[in-house]
Amino acid sequence: MIAACFAPAAALFAAFWLLPMARLVALPATRGAATYFAVLLEPRYLQSLVQTVALALAVTAASLVLGAAVGLYLGRRRFAGRRLLLAALTMPLAFPGVIVGFFVILIGGRQGPFAALTDELLGTRLTFAYGLFGLFIAYVYFSLPRTIVAFTAAAEAMGEELEDAARSLGASGRWIARDVWLPALAPTAGAAGAILFATAMGAFGTAFTLSSRYEVLPITIYNEFTNYANFALAASLSIALGVITWLALFIARRFGPAEVGAAA
Amino acid sequence: MTEGSVRRSPALFAITIAVSVFTVAPMLVSVAAGLVENYSVGARSGYTLRWLDEVWSQYGSTAWHSIALALACVACAVVVGVPCAYALARSRSRAARAFEELITLPVAVPGLATALALILAYGEWRDFRQSFAFVFVGHAVFTLPFMVRTVAAAFAHDDLVALEEAARSLGAGFVQRFLGVLVPAVLPSIVAGALMVFTLSIGEFNLTWMLHTPLTRTLPVGLADSYASARLEIGSAYTLVFFGVVLPALWLMQWLATFFGPRPVRATR
Numbered sequence: 118m119i120a121a122c123f124a125p126a127a128a129l130f131a132a133f134w135l136l137p138m139a140r141l142v143a144l145p146a147t148r149g150a151a152t153y154f155a156v157l158l159e160p161r162y163l164q165s166l167v168q169t170v171a172l173a174l175a176v177t178a179a180s181l182v183l184g185a186a187v188g189l190y191l192g193r194r195r196f197a198g199r200r201l202l203l204a205a206l207t208m209p210l211a212f213p214g215v216i217v218g219f220f221v222i223l224i225g226g227r228q229g230p231f232a233a234l235t236d237e238l239l240g241t242r243l244t245f246a247y248g249l250f251g252l253f254i255a256y257v258y259f260s261l262p263r264t265i266v267a268f269t270a271a272a273e274a275m276g277e278e279l280e281d282a283a284r285s286l287g288a289s290g291r292w293i294a295r296d297v298w299l300p301a302l303a304p305t306a307g308a309a310g311a312i313l314f315a316t317a318m319g320a321f322g323t324a325f326t327l328s329s330r331y332e333v334l335p336i337t338i339y340n341e342f343t344n345y346a347n348f349a350l351a352a353s354l355s356i357a358l359g360v361i362t363w364l365a366l367f368i369a370r371r372f373g374p375a376e377v378g379a380a381a
Numbered sequence: 382m383t384e385g386s387v388r389r390s391p392a393l394f395a396i397t398i399a400v401s402v403f404t405v406a407p408m409l410v411s412v413a414a415g416l417v418e419n420y421s422v423g424a425r426s427g428y429t430l431r432w433l434d435e436v437w438s439q440y441g442s443t444a445w446h447s448i449a450l451a452l453a454c455v456a457c458a459v460v461v462g463v464p465c466a467y468a469l470a471r472s473r474s475r476a477a478r479a480f481e482e483l484i485t486l487p488v489a490v491p492g493l494a495t496a497l498a499l500i501l502a503y504g505e506w507r508d509f510r511q512s513f514a515f516v517f518v519g520h521a522v523f524t525l526p527f528m529v530r531t532v533a534a535a536f537a538h539d540d541l542v543a544l545e546e547a548a549r550s551l552g553a554g555f556v557q558r559f560l561g562v563l564v565p566a567v568l569p570s571i572v573a574g575a576l577m578v579f580t581l582s583i584g585e586f587n588l589t590w591m592l593h594t595p596l597t598r599t600l601p602v603g604l605a606d607s608y609a610s611a612r613l614e615i616g617s618a619y620t621l622v623f624f625g626v627v628l629p630a631l632w633l634m635q636w637l638a639t640f641f642g643p644r645p646v647r648a649t650r
Contacts, residue, residue, distance in 0.1 A: 118555050119468045123480065126465035126525065129457075130484050133518040134495065137502035138486075141494065144501065186396040204635055206404050211627050213586040213601040219608050219616055220407035223414060228421045228613055230410075258407070261400060290390065319491030322586040322601070326608050335493050335587075342497060342591075352501070355494035363489045 145353040152349055156357040162337060166357070169334040173317035176253060177310050180260035184309070185302055187261075188268020192275070203269065207262045214259060214322025221255045221327060222246045249331040255323045260313045271305040311369030315362035334358050412624070415617035432618035436607070440619060443603035444626055450517060450599060451582035457521045458578045462528035463571060467563065469529065470536035481533075485526040492587030495519060499592060513597050519588040524581050528574035535570035536563065569637065576634040583627050600626065 145152035156162045191203060209217065225231045225246040235243040245251050280297045288296070321335040329336075334354065342351035415433065418426035469481050487495055499519055500510075509515055535541070541563065548558045564571070586601040593602050600623055608616045 119472050122464035122468035123477075125461040126484065126529070127480070129461055129518075129525070130522060133499065134487050134522045135483070137498035138490075138495070140502045141498035183396060183400055186393050187400050190390075190393040190397040200639075202401060204632075206401060208408070208628075208631065209404060211580045211584055211631050212623075213584040213604065215586050215601055215605045215608060216411075216620055216623065219604070219620065220411060222608070223410055223420075223613065223617070224407055226613075233421075258404070261404065265400075315489070319493070319587070321491070321493050322590070322605070325590070326605060335491060338493055338497075339591075348497075348501065351497055355491065355497055359490040359494045362491055363486070366489045 141352045142356060145349045145356070148349045152353050153356070155350055155353045156334075162334075162354060165332050165334050165337040168331060169318055170361075172249070172252060172256065172331070172333060173314050176256040176260055176317045177313045179253075179257050180264050180313055181306050181310055183257075184261055184264025185268045185306065187265050188270075189272045189298065189302075191265070192269040192272025193277070203265075206265050209259055210262045210266075212259070214320050214324075215326045217255045217259045218323040218326025220258065221251045225251055225254070247327060247329060249329070251327055252324060252329045252331055252333070255327065256317050256320065259320070259323065260317060263313060263316075264309050267305050267309040268302065271302055275301045308369045311365045315365040315369075318365070319358060319362050408624075411617050411620050413617075414614060415619070415621040417614065420613045420617070432614045433621065436615055436619045436622060440603040440607065440622075443598050443600045444622055446513070446598065447583050447600035448626065450513065450520060451579045453517055454520045454524045454582040455575045455578050457517075458525055458528035459571065459575065461521075462525050462574070463532055463564065464559075465525075466529045466532035467536050467559070469533045481529075484522075484529060487522045488526050492519075492523065492585070493591065495523065496588045496591035511594050511596065516589055516592045516597055516599065519592050520582045520585055523585065523588060524578040527577045527581060528571075531574035531577065532567055532570050535567040541566055573634065573637055576630055576637065579630050580627055580634070583623075583630070 145155075151158065156166050187206070191199060191206075223229055225244055227242065227244055227246075229244070229246070232242040232244055235241060245254070275298075279301075280293055283293050283297055319335060320333075321339065324333050324336050325339070335358070338351050338354045338358065341347045341354065413424070414420045416428050416430070417424060418429050418431075465484075469477055496519060499515070503515065504510055544562060544566065545558055548562045553561065584601060585599075586605065589599050589602055590605065593599065598606070604616070604619055604623060607619045611619075
């Protein structure tokens with residue numbers, strides 16, 4: 118009976134993920150074994166990889182710090198409208214990356230309020246939507262809700278006794294942050310951080326919408342496949358990307374239980 | 382509860398306010414932009430439903446496509462995923478654990494890679510490639526683990542193991558036990574999983590952009606198209622349509638979580 122229960126899922130997974138993926142993994146070999154390492158050997162791809170890793174790391178760091186602050190606040194305070202605020206803050210989890218990119222264009226694009234404001238103040242219409250900063254802002258936007266959810270839950274679970282004890286012994290806010298909050302939130306930060314990093318590495322929709330001058334690896338893969346029909350290289354690059362995101366999530370699970378999600 | 386400890390940290394309060402504005406403001410701007418005559422001019426240009434109307438006539442079909450696709454994913458996740466979740470919860474074997482790892486791979490690996498693999502494997506099958514079934518299989522393998530994980534956790538509950546044992550000792554056959562006892566007991570988790578699958582499928586872009594054809598466009602694909610080619614007001618109005626489709630599901634999910642959340646999975650009906 119157990120086997121019969123597994124069968125439909127196994128069939129679906131084998132036919133539409135495992136076998137196609139086996140084909141993808143085998144493809145670069147047709148152009149020589151070195152093709153597998155194209156991302157490291159070819160300067161153009163290596164640059165794209167380094168840029169993507171740098172962006173993902175910066176986004177992860179910023180989102181962890183901001184998310185921890187919001188999580189600490191929301192997890193340990195009860196006020197009217199708290200649930201509503203939490204619901205609003207987690208809404209972007211359901212948005213496709215393209216919408217997040219569009220938000221940045223709306224605010225920081227040529228017709229946005231930021232351009233209007235700088236026009237008023239400085240006499241030139243400044244935009245931030247189409248460069249690295251716009252990409253960074255957009256990635257932080259879709260990363261924050263995940264950290265807020267995780268840190269709010271962790272802060273709710275964190276007992277207040279330790280902190281009250283520290284305070285009654287005369288510890289200042291800075292010491293409490295270092296000796297009480299940091300150790301209590303570190304596992305959450307590790308797990309959530311890895312998920313954020315993996316999500317940011319693989320995100321495609323946002324970068325696609327912003328068509329940024331700062332090229333990230335998913336865009337490079339897309340271009341190889343669509344514009345140059347270079348299937349073996351696209352396959353090789355997506356294997357490299359897949360290995361990186363999978364490794365990050367694998368490490369995340371070492372830190373403790375975490376949700377499965379890595380979708381943007 | 383009002384005095385002492387973290388409750389007095391102005392820095393946390395300030396960051397929370399800033400992050401809230403950062404998150405909510407673009408949504409409000411986008412909603413407003415879809416309803417004003419001219420975005421650059423702003424509210425002074427007056428409000429209109431003209432852009433929504435235009436979006437609906439030009440892209441309305443994509444909304445129905447996405448809803449149908451998401452419902453198909455839910456159906457697939459229930460029919461295929463729930464039995465799989467049961468099997469995972471009841472077998473301790475190493476193979477079962479490995480299988481659980483394997484089926485979550487489509488979530489761990491970027492959608493772009495999955496989409497490329499599907500195109501390489503089935504791109505030549507023209508009828509399949511050009512139908513919604515092609516987009517559907519991509520969504521199905523991507524959303525399946527969310528249902529499986531959610532429901533397997535509920536199936537693994539001790540009360541349920543005992544309940545199943547009781548039903549077995551009373552002579553209930555497997556199908557009777559499964560459909561009559563187990564599935565009703567984990568129904569809240571199935572519903573939660575279904576809503577998760579629904580919202581994930583509705584919002585999926587990374588896979589879908591590669592898998593779609595001009596005749597098989599979904600809402601996010603249409604959004605990307607309008608962002609690239611149409612005026613900002615139309616993109617915003619279209620975003621409003623997306624909100625209208627996804628938010629009810631999201632609210633239902635949050636309502637369910639607070640309704641069933643604090644209690645453990647109940648073994649009784």
